Amino acid sequence: MAQMERRPDIAVRLKAAGLRPTRQRTQLAGLLFTGHDRHVTAESLAEESARAGIKVSLATVYNTLHQFEAAGFLRQVVVDAARSYFDTNTGDHQHFFVEDEGLLIDIPGEQIRVSGVPEAPAGLAVDRVDVVVRVKRP
């Protein structure tokens, strides 16, 4: 979320979510919550961490992404059967997905509109409506 960039704040937010502000979690949060929206995969975040000199195992990157998701700091985006993306923008919005590049681009929620969604089948409630606009080179 937007204002997580101030380091002292990170610890507070982690604690509020019941997560100890360990070095790994704090540093990963530092990479992720820089103020602008980001899309990462476990692999991409692990590489970025390595480049940034952060010592963290891939297992911890996976754990952390899932914990951040459970805490509401991240949202998982399912667009590619091959890998999982996590989005630092947890607000109402949708995505372009550039298949050939594996690239996600946000579409603001106010911009796109879905109507005519039928009632959920009996016993079920709508959790979320995901729109993926798949784009490619013509």
Add this chain to the structure above:
Amino acid sequence: MAQMERRPDIAVRLKAAGLRPTRQRTQLAGLLFTGHDRHVTAESLAEESARAGIKVSLATVYNTLHQFEAAGFLRQVVVDAARSYFDTNTGDHQHFFVEDEGLLIDIPGEQIRVSGVPEAPAGLAVDRVDVVVRVKRP
């Protein structure tokens, strides 16, 4: 596709797609294209085949699903990071996805409407707009 259920027709369609009408492809098509829309995974189709007494390897099920997709007989639906779904309905429509059960339910294309999709980023063209309505028990 709707009218593939008549067996003689299957061979013709396979040939038209440049695919030899082998026993495996013909029998799998027989399971898939029964006239009503179906959603399968490689695993589910392999099991169903076994139950139906069709002798086919899992590798061939995977191959066949991809070939049928390339031929336009099937469409891949990305809703679950864990496995790939294939839909016999290749027309304009969208889906409910019941997360806990891994169940897909069609939403007719006329029923649902997406507006306000911004222009594709420079050099890219919209390939398809996918809507997934995620539902769960409340």
Add this chain to the structure above:
DNA sequence: TCATAGATTAGAATTATTCTAAACTAGTTG
């Protein structure tokens, strides 16, 4: 009937992800 290009297959290989059990650390308590 034959030859052969295309298909199928078992099993190995690959890839993303999760699990495990041992080693570590943040936060608390005495």
Add this chain to the structure above:
DNA sequence: CAACTAGTTTAGAATAATTCTAATCTATGA
């Protein structure tokens, strides 16, 4: 501040879906 402990991290093994390989089969045209 030393000791304790519950929660974390980690390397590496394990899993699961999918793809690859190379050997064996088969549809089909001559």
